[in-house]
Amino acid sequence: MKVTVHRKAHFNAAHRLFNKSWSDEKNLEVFGKCSNPNYHGHNYELVVSVTGDIDQETGMVIDLKILQKMVYEKIECEFDHKNLNLDVVYFHDKNPTAENIAVVIWNILRKELSDIFELEITLYETPRNFVTYKG
Amino acid sequence: MKVTVHRKAHFNAAHRLFNKSWSDEKNLEVFGKCSNPNYHGHNYELVVSVTGDIDQETGMVIDLKILQKMVYEKIECEFDHKNLNLDVVYFHDKNPTAENIAVVIWNILRKELSDIFELEITLYETPRNFVTYKG
Amino acid sequence: MKVTVHRKAHFNAAHRLFNKSWSDEKNLEVFGKCSNPNYHGHNYELVVSVTGDIDQETGMVIDLKILQKMVYEKIECEFDHKNLNLDVVYFHDKNPTAENIAVVIWNILRKELSDIFELEITLYETPRNFVTYKG
Amino acid sequence: MKVTVHRKAHFNAAHRLFNKSWSDEKNLEVFGKCSNPNYHGHNYELVVSVTGDIDQETGMVIDLKILQKMVYEKIECEFDHKNLNLDVVYFHDKNPTAENIAVVIWNILRKELSDIFELEITLYETPRNFVTYKG
């Protein structure tokens, strides 16, 4: 009896799309205004989805207080009000596209979660652009 | 040519998280403020998702008027403006967590729907916490 | 140069519409299913709107961290995961309609805010029913 | 390392549910007010979901500027501010139900996209009724 529990969180961050091994011209050509050297930013909305069996005693798949704390400490505290390119170590050598951010978040939370759970990450860069990653 | 049709509904209900076989202290310890003996409540938003083949004559997977009536009679009339713990028979011996409510709703609607359809239930307890169950 | 700053908060609570001086029959007749003796509940969404002059040094009307803390301590801690009729002293003699809850919240916050600010409260009982009060 | 990229678009259109081989009475009986001969309409919200590998150089599954242009030219320009039954050739012999519109959009975009991508279409006819099709 597998159920998926979804928890929303959010963080506000600056970023630019940028490939270090390319010239500024090539970055501009490929990424357009998303490569503005002075950065732009987003209100990222994050959905963390954890699938597992319902515990018969609690009626819960996972204690939401624990999941919420994990997302707060490992993601929100690390990403919120930050410049993803400059302040977040995971993006020193990785372009902070929505795709890459979702993979990074999945990798961080995967290590925190017991193997009995499946994990999926949905990340909204804007209400109109979002990505999903499930490992 | 399988298509999934999603229909939203909602009900407003009181509940508390509570395991009858535990002491009040243990309930409070595990469920925190969600176990307030005087109850709290939510605007539950429900998405009923039915997957099947498109009928070539109607262009529809299922007649939405029939689906809407089924959800209204079997779920909204039973759960809306109710205390889930006290007023809804399914939770006399089951903790009304979002996970358990979703499973209960799936079981109710599964019996009403023809076997040619697959069924998935998404239940929002709040805009930030929601669960999915597909049997 | 008056600007209005709006801050959203939320609390999940149980309530029933109930006039103590009426019989149960009259309560049921007037308030319908909203008067269920076992309570029902809502995810209340609250918008606190504060109008004032922009401070020339900070560029802000009011420090949002202070406003947020005030709303958290005076409203969210008092109302969240509570039964409004039983647990919240303001409603021991007042019917917890959306109108009355908005007035109560306005009165609480009005005392906390300096007289240089105007205050307006918007309270969503559901996404479809909401009220506004500005004193 | 498959990631799904979702892009939202929208178009506003008139339609009626109508099976040409049926009498007006039968259409009315089956489709109810949705078969009004003078049409009604919707703000359709479309989510185009493309799944593929992250390109290691760009950090992207697909260039969103290209996806956005494709959706604009092939879907929005063809469907927006149109009468689906009268103005859009795909529905001259097909009932413009949400299910059929989603399949038509999938077929159009499938031809435009490289085979290395999977495609899923979600179409909201209203915020309460929506459908999903993945081929």
Next chain:
Amino acid sequence: MKVTVHRKAHFNAAHRLFNKSWSDEKNLEVFGKCSNPNYHGHNYELVVSVTGDIDQETGMVIDLKILQKMVYEKIECEFDHKNLNLDVVYFHDKNPTAENIAVVIWNILRKELSDIFELEITLYETPRNFVTYKG
């Protein structure tokens, strides 16, 4: 102690922007694709806002059940799944712009409501375009 009570409703309708006294060319020039002779359509979202004193016995400004019934009978039944230009008598000689629709709805409901109430209408033609009218 004036409080404003807001109630949301919705209707799905077809329309075209059209001034009968102009040529088709002039209509197209002024209204663009909104003047498509075959119509297009929208999911209109309506907010009816009623301001008045809180009744001390009920704690309510107006009985929402009565307001809801009034909006359902006078607006939703008349406008939903209709072609505004052809099926709704108010627009036989009036261009169904969002502005004019809001004024028409205000005029209809003003006659139904007691003089002790103020009335404001907000009408969303799309989530991005909306209008407000208060008489």
Next chain:
Amino acid sequence: MKVTVHRKAHFNAAHRLFNKSWSDEKNLEVFGKCSNPNYHGHNYELVVSVTGDIDQETGMVIDLKILQKMVYEKIECEFDHKNLNLDVVYFHDKNPTAENIAVVIWNILRKELSDIFELEITLYETPRNFVTYKG
């Protein structure tokens, strides 16, 4: 017969809260994490509200195509995918708080609009924090 027409737009930008005449310590003390020297960012949602009489020939207060073009050219092109502190001249000597951004946008659009219209700006910095300015 005054009607208010509201049009939504959006821009994604980086910023930091910063008073040039203060030390870094004082900036951090007053603005907290919002003063991160490497910037953070937001998806700003903008509502431009124009009040005027309905033109009897068109049924419109203002031609939305013209309003949309004005907002696109004067606001979105200037603010979108920019660093407000570094790239937008209005904030070289002004702290880009939501309050100040709203006033700047109001001043820009006020010059573009005929005197027959009233103007109000609502700016969402996040879905939970927003401001309103009407001159």
